[in-house]
Amino acid sequence: MTEVFILDATALISGLDPNIIDRTLWTVAEVIDEIKDPRNKLRIEMAIESKTIKIGRPSATAIEKIKKTAEKSGDIVVLSETDIKILSLALDQKEAGHKVVILTDDYSVQNVASRLRIESKAYTTAGIRYEIKWELYCPSCFHSIEMRNIKRKEIFCEICGTKMKRRPYDKQKI
Ligand SMILES: [Zn+2]
Incomplete structure (x- = not known):
């Protein structure tokens, strides 16, 4: 296998x-x-x-x-x-x-x-010493905000009210 x-x-x-x-x-x-x-x-x-x-x-x-x-x-x-x-x-x-x-x-x-x-x-x-930075983005209008602590709760776009999703956007050294 x-x-x-x-x-x-x-x-x-x-x-x-x-x-x-x-x-x-x-x-x-x-x-x-x-x-x-x-x-x-x-x-x-x-x-x-x-x-x-x-x-x-x-x-x-x-x-x-x-x-x-x-x-x-x-x-x-x-x-x-x-x-x-x-x-x-x-x-x-x-x-x-x-x-x-x-x-x-x-x-x-x-x-x-x-x-x-x-x-x-x-x-x-x-042993890879990086931490991912995340942002929340709106799948509808593409508004995005940085997200420091990921918690699994629903966040809605402040522009259009659509439920936002998360994506990694950068990394930082720990
Ligand atoms: Zn939006």
């Missing part, structure tokens, strides 16, 4: 070096858009070009199942479309018979993964 690592945005924004991980690495294309640091972005793009990181497209069936699971657990409130795709990709890989580990520091991603018996690892505990 091949062990597959799925990388989410928090893993890649933290500056995780894909070249030092001796596993098959996968992510989804949307994650790349969330990497703002130009040097980090270049490194990730090169890793994709050299197939060190593979880009996967999750199935519609898996996306449906992840959304349902996240609705039940309440995590749907904070999960971004990218998070849902990461989880769906992991589910597809698992159902294809691979042993899957999601590398993520996102509590909600970890929570949904565990409900589907998908293993997840917080890589910050593996």
